[in-house]
Amino acid sequence: MHSPATLPRFAVAALNRSLTAELQQKIDGKTKPPGSLGRLEVLALQLGLIQGRLAPHVVAPHVLVCAGDHGAARAGVSAYPQDVTWQMVENFLSGGAAINAFAGQAGMQLVVADAGVAHEFGPRNGLVDAKVGASGTANYLDGAAMSEAECALAMDRGAQLTRNIAATGCNVLAFGEMGIGNTASASLITHCLTGLPLAQCVGRGTGLDDAGLARKQALLAQALDAWPERPAPGGAGADDAVRVLARFGGFEIAMLAGAMLAAAEARMTLLIDGFIVTSALLVAMRIAPEILDYCVYAHCSHEAGHRLQLEWLGGMPLLDLGLRLGEGTGAALALPLLKAACAFLNDMASFESAGVSDKTSA
């Protein structure tokens, strides 16, 4: 059974909203009709509150990509072979993946962590060895993907990764993942923690055809049945959330959950990517609900369950571009909007300073 004592502890403070009125006044005083910058105004307010100042800035933004393998991948929940996980990690290291292109474009530093890829990379420049299991998780069709001690270790290492990144001065941290089979894990976690019907939580992942999708649906229903002690869907508290995470994995999702909690603890802005990253957030928010105040939802993925997760969270995504790649790509694409929100708040003139007539003077 789960022992809460093994879990790392996080002290996530509720957002201090004392600057709300002053920030809103500053936003409304800019030379534009009130509200005319739409979502960017909401974002500027949020960034100001998170950073506790009237002039928020994006400083040293990072993308943390955690990679891990899934025992269930061998049962056929993905369109791609498991080897693609380590091959894509190699691709990250040599700069050839989409996240390299987008992070570079956005001026973000990329950190790649091996949470438990079934491959021996050896010591490598640019790869953080945070391996919790050398051959990936166990197959949840047969038992727990990982022990609760492994789950706590993965979370703890994720938190440590964030603390190392925070030491660079970073105040916006984006999260990404790589792991063949991890949309399946995310589907199971999402079902258990939100209570949304399993079938709605399961999608095509990297591109399953209809037969592949039906097979994935059946396997995941079987994975639930194989765990009769599972908590009632949607009703889980923190301990149950960690039990769900340990049961269905993967290591990269657990590591992300820990990294997110540490990021909120450090009062960073968390830039949330797609379906799998959001499943890690579903776990993290059971441990510290205050984390949601620090989250910016970068985009809505094409993977069907992500929209449902966002609706369940009440999160409004910035982008909706039909992306379904993972790696933190949607988060990197959204970063310029965070910079733009800071730019208008910091650089625009006010009606008064620019000598522009306000609406009320009409």
Add this chain to the structure above:
Amino acid sequence: MHSPATLPRFAVAALNRSLTAELQQKIDGKTKPPGSLGRLEVLALQLGLIQGRLAPHVVAPHVLVCAGDHGAARAGVSAYPQDVTWQMVENFLSGGAAINAFAGQAGMQLVVADAGVAHEFGPRNGLVDAKVGASGTANYLDGAAMSEAECALAMDRGAQLTRNIAATGCNVLAFGEMGIGNTASASLITHCLTGLPLAQCVGRGTGLDDAGLARKQALLAQALDAWPERPAPGGAGADDAVRVLARFGGFEIAMLAGAMLAAAEARMTLLIDGFIVTSALLVAMRIAPEILDYCVYAHCSHEAGHRLQLEWLGGMPLLDLGLRLGEGTGAALALPLLKAACAFLNDMASFESAGVSDKTSA
């Protein structure tokens, strides 16, 4: 009556699609599941076709903001006084407006043109004097906003502005506008050129309240009635489109239409902003329907008529952030996505080059 001979001529070539298969193959060969970059893949293909090469780039991107005043503004179609037009032009010149912040952020050069602001700026650094009328347009409640000769002149000057910008090597040109009262012009143009009911084309602009909106609706219905010779809604050809443009203005909209046509002629990518810029495009496409192949729709504005324009055009906006500011702000915010589309196409490894297993090898 309209004399087509006065109109500047534009030779917009239909998009050469001969590279389609080769571009698509390059896109599909990148280390990602096919289609997983969603809209960015469609955008990369479009940019490749427009530029006629497998490695498109965004070079020297510009935002052209045309400003003009509207005789009808004095009748009360806006929440702001007419002086705000020139005051905001001053704000552009001193760097304090939203478009300054966003263009700077996106690495775009800003060009501000006075198409007919009711204010004497004198010779000014950073302001292109392209004034067609010294006191703005006439009030379309009483007659035509401008003569057809003025309309042709405005379009011609717009084309010249684009040609000057093209000489810098620019291959992506975004369009923006400033003009108190110009959502009203755009509503009338949109109604006449698309056939959408006038009431659906009229919105709150800079922020009218319910009474102001009702007043604007009534004034614009009156403006239509005051022109019994107007073409049947939605049925206008090129000559009729120019008649509609001359009747309802403004100078900045006419200048933008000419600038857009010259941009498509120069095979630039046109980055289309919001409701008013799209109304200029509705005119331009009657003159050269091929222009649409060169257009990227940056965002969907909160101004109600813009979504209808986009649906009518079959255009898919990249962003949907509830913006309603104009100035080209939505276009500047979307530029990073064009750069990202080029970046993945140019910088990502292929399955082959990276040694990553493809789906088909599973």
